[in-house]
Ligand code: SF4
């Protein structure tokens with residue numbers, strides 16, 4: 001447990017896109033009365049669309065890796081940078097050399113080796129962070145610029161900014177990105193539980209196995225729910241068996257409910273629906289698990 005701030009951090013992940021992470025995150029935020037929540041899907045954030053905030057966010061530019069530019073009137077056209085760059089980020093047009101900012105990885109080799117000191121570091125905004133401070137709730141989100149890298153660094157940046165606000169909460173909820181790459185690793189790090197939302201498809205199971213391993217390596221407890229389980233009962237059973245055979249905590253399954261997306265966007269949820277009854281059971285199990293872990 002995260003003793004120094006006395007909170008439980010739950011990151012919602014799936015290993016793939018489209019399984020319903022944001023819907024589940026949004027429900028958890030409401031049901032657990034989370035006061036601090038973050039959208040770490042910085043390549044395609046959308047928690048702000050369903051978290052109806054009416055305050056203006058604090059917006060900050062995010063600088064990722066340094067970029068480099070050639071100062072043309074200093075360049076002696078020797079071509080050394082062109083032959084050294086391992087990322088083919090330097091273009092040559094009629095003996096004029098320029099750096100493609102979308103390819104440049106900021107390694108600085110060309111700058112160090114240029115005999116004319118013609119290559120200079122430039123700051124480039126790679127994305128933005130947004131913090132919504134609404135009454136007693138703190139919501140952070142971030143967005144990368146098109147073609148910009150460093151999405152893992154941007155996730156760390158928004159999480160650090162939220163941490164520095166020092167708002168007390170029993171539950172911090174993170175809506176995580178798809179995949180198992182840098183932004184996912186930055187989202188899982190220093191969390192207590194990875195709530196993995198999977199779906200009954202072959203790709204869902206394949207990606208679930210990868211994200212379970214990622215969570216275990218990063219020493220976060222993976223717990224799984226199967227969303228839209230009734231769309232493929234056979235595969236849902238296969239997933240359940242896989243979890244049982246591998247000792248992974250299974251919290252339950254949710255039925256497909258076509259009203260969820262519409263209600264998520266436009267209206268309050270239908271608490272009487274089968275989906276919600278199942279969701280409430282899952283949340284009850286999750287809280288029991290959290291309390292049990294706190295006792296250890
Ligand atoms: S190494 Fe420097 S001087 Fe040579 S082409 Fe590149 S920028 Fe110009």
Ligand code: SF4
Pocket residue numbers: 068084085086087088089090099103104105106107108109110111
């Ligand atoms: S900084 Fe590195 S990646 Fe960028 S242009 Fe120079 S050598 Fe290539």
